[in-house]
Amino acid sequence: MSDFDAGVRLVYLAAAVCFVVGLHLMGSPTSARRGNLLSAAGMAAAVLATFAVVAHEGTITNTGTIVLVLALLVGGAAGLVTARRVQMTAMPQLVSLFNAVGGGAAALVALDDFLRLSDGPGVPTRTGVATALDVGIGALTFAGSLVATGKLQGVVTGRPVVFPGARALNAALLLVAVAAGVVVVADDNVPLLLLLLAVGLVLGVTLVLPIGGADMPVVISLLNACTGTVVAMAGFVLENPVLIIAGALVGASGAILTVLMAQAMNRPIRNIVLGGFGGGGSVEVVAS
Amino acid sequence: MSEQLLSDVTVFVLAVLVGFEVIGKVPSTLHTPLMSGTNAIHGVVLVGAVLIASTADDALSYVLAFVAVAFAAMNVTGGYVVTDRMLGMFRRRRDPVPVKEQRP
Known part of the structure; x- marks a missing residue:
């Protein structure tokens, strides 16, 4: 296992820790919001590490890159807009x-x-x-x-x-x-x-x-x-x-x-x- | 059974046990935000979708990768934002209201 792979695995581990601790914090009213933010931070780390893997491996085609970026924008925007606009x-x-x-x-x-x-x-x-x-x-x-x-x-x-x-x-x-x-x-x-x-x-x-x-x-x-x-x-x-x-x-x-x-x-x-x-x-x- | 599979199963079983224990006594007002929060966490499938997109090389796999990445991205961003909104509402409602003490 190369240093790069080991680094990615450690970031994934850190993300998993954020999910577990975040979920635990969400079980109590006073810390719930912090817990959600911690879990989101772990998610961001995991996704960024995956982008690094994709760039490092270099197997992605040009069309694949366009597909990936477009899908991220479309899906991300759809989630963001609906989550912001929805009635309570x-x-x-x-x-x-x-x-x-x-x-x-x-x-x-x-x-x-x-x-x-x-x-x-x-x-x-x-x-x-x-x-x-x-x-x-x-x-x-x-x-x-x-x-x-x-x-x-x-x-x-x-x-x-x-x-x-x-x-x-x-x-x-x-x-x-x-x-x-x-x-x-x-x-x-x-x-x-x-x-x-x-x-x-x-x-x-x-x-x-x-x-x-x-x-x-x-x-x-x-x-x-x-x-x-x-x-x-x-x-x-x-x-x-x-x-x-x-x-x-x-x-x-x-x-x-x-x-x-x-x-x-x-x-x-x-x-x-x-x-x-x-x-x-x-x-x-x-x-x- | 390969070594890889064995270690994957080990991780899976331990994570299930952690999942059973990590939320204990939860006030019922937190049920919906907690459901929404766990919902956002399984948006981690975005990692898998991005990896699929990185190996796509024909029309069908591009379409599958596009839909998978878009779906997962929606799950992640929407999930966290809506959970944060719920919890924000929750905290405001729970803010201590200044009460004038009335003593005789």
Whole structure:
């Protein structure tokens, strides 16, 4: 390992420390804002170190550079403007939207890596497993979070949407997803990975639609934890430690937070996730 | 199992344990900001998206890289800004209001 690589790994470690300490500080009202700033500083360090890696390796094409800069500007501006402009009461659906794009990005990262590997040297089993999990759950969180956003925004009805055979349909879809995932791992099969992506998207919709609008904050927290796990899987695909650490951290703390939120609302998680019980779209509850 | 995979799994498991422990007792008013804050942290997928963009060399991979980087960048910037706004609102509301002491 060269000095440069070691330096980058140390910056990633520092970023991971900032995330952990920042998250800890965010658990108390007096230090919460400082915690968020510390976590943001860690993020900035990790991203800058990655830019240094890209410049150092020099494999990026000219078109690639333009694509990268344009995407950073477009995405950064979109996030900044929406976050600044949004009404205070509309914040939960915005968080859900950011969660959706995060999950989508992680799924696309794994998909792109898989396409490249299956085109050339072949996909090792460990990468295949991480890719299948990443793409399947990533697509699910993407679609599910968008539906949650729609419910809170009033684009999708806040009432639980239940139709006959929904449970059976979900179970069948899940089976298809698992089967496709197994073949993807065993056989480097690109069409089946795309099928897995599609099934994940459909499952995201059919799993969140039956849940009432009042339960959305808990669902968003759960999907947030899922995205964390997905990002950790993307870390396994790319063999990148900072993705693994931050993803696992968010996955686990998000799961705990989901339990805490459900307890605070006096609703057993099982009832929420199975859906069909929650009341109408009383979005106001959310703003607390 | 390669050495790389073994060390990745080790890091993953330890990070999960840290994640379980790092937030303990949280007042319910902090639930939404904390959700938003963790949401911003998983925007670290931007690192992965940038690495993907650095190896892209055909039309499809450029498109995938563009969407992935734009999505992740939105997650990061938006996530941190909106969390900061929430916490700012929170602090202002919690500022101690000067109360005139009324003693007989």
